[in-house]
Amino acid sequence: MECKDVEAVLEQEGLSLLPVEAREHLSDCETCRDLLADLSAIAVAAKRIPSEENPPERVWVSLRTQLEAEGVIREPQVIVGPKAAPWWSGLAQLLRPRALAMVSAGILVLAGGVYFANHSPKIGGSAVTTTQPATAARSVESAKTETPAVAQPNAETLSAENVAKKPAGRTVSAGVNKPSQIHESTTKLKPSPSELASFGESAAVLDQAERAVPNGVNNQAVEAALRENLRTLNEFIAECKARLKDNPGDQLTQEYLNMALQQKAELLSAMMDSGRSEH
């Protein structure tokens, strides 16, 4: 297999699973290894871009209703024959878009009401509400008991004197007296299958690249350091993935997993470079 064949395989098959011939060629060809490393890095970076989600159906309904109401679009007209229509049919045609808009608007209002009725209690029960008005009213003592693992602010910070020391020119909300405590949110988001899939694909791409890394670099100290760091990254990635499995919506863990995947891509690229330069 030659370089152009490997390129064709990469174009057609992607990075998921390379045939044996391509792997054999990669083990001997510096250029193709470089290409694979670059593509892997690009794939990892691309996975970081959040995927677009289709808007809910109600958005389309609302949009269509509005366009129809404004006369921008119309329902497809059925071409009738030469037979004269009764006089009330003309009135019905005139009223159809408005009636449709009213009915749709009614459905939307109803759907919106049902939606908020179902979701409001959950939001109210989360940390979002407790950290805003409730926090302002909360006493310092109760705040202290809620965050035992972290050093607490001194109660003096809540005094009027200290609040008055706040610099002028800054917009301050009503909750000025909120203590500088640690806010521990307990909100759990629903799993995002697309995000989990993208992390899984990124990790799979990197595992593929990891298998393509040549063994036996001359500079043993460098190889030992690189292997050690690769092991560190793999452990950290596994930890993050396990945490995300339990708490899929955790943004901080996602950020650290992204960071680790990107570092792994760069490390693998460096390992390929190191192996190539020493041979």
Place this chain on the structure above:
Amino acid sequence: MERRKMGVRGGVYALGALVFLGCAITAAAGSAESQEKHFTVTGKPVVTLNNIVNGRIEVKSWKNSEVVVNSTAVPGKVSIEAEQVGDRIEITATSLDEAASAQPHEVEANFQLIVPEETELQLRTQTGLILVEQVSGDMKLQSVAGDVHLKEVSGYVIVKTASGSLVCTGCTGKLDFNSISGSAQILQSSPTSLNLMTTTGNILYDGEFRRMGLYTMNSGRGLVEVRFSRGDSFDLKASTYRGTVDNQAPEVLQPDTHTRHHSVSSMAKSLWVTMGQGSARVEVSSYSGAIRIVMRNN
């Protein structure tokens, strides 16, 4: 009998001389040799040093419009090539020894560079220290396992290591550090922008916070410590998923209430505080490491 003793003694002497000669030849063959090259420049030079083998790189500055490259390596083991095109100087050190059993010191190339005060640098080595002192200009410094020490440098500095650590003293400008297991210490510095990221290393920031400056420090498993003075001005956000946030100066750090912090849902423990007018922005995070916010005594 006496003649026999004489013969044995002579043989021993001859053998000793042979061994000595062999050792001398071996030592001569394995000893490092130094060479010095001078490159005259007219403006702000760009110096690229790509050290594929192990070795230390030291860069210091002077007021002359000349770049001096002093290298030390074992002949026959390492090839050092230097090229100048205008004000661009490229130096490359590669290993000539293909034997996997080569001793580490035999595949070393150590460099001492003297450059004009305003110089752009791109340095890369494997396991040796990179030391840059009193140089102003953009820099990209890469190392696998070697540490990076910067003293009184300025410009846009990018440091990337796998396990090497960064110690930056008296630095200004923009600093970007990315490492897997290396740590970072920023001491007595006043960068306008800072981005430190390490997966398992520790981070210590003991510098100034410039007005409108952006300071981001992230460590996966390591400790992140931020030290500040009473006269500093910044907004600080600290978040950790499994670690702890230790605010050791609650009496001076006011709660930051001017922005909406609570809209982002996460499992993280977070702290939002303000010092002074909040001119700079400081964002600190860790995955499982501790975060410590400390005020200096002075």
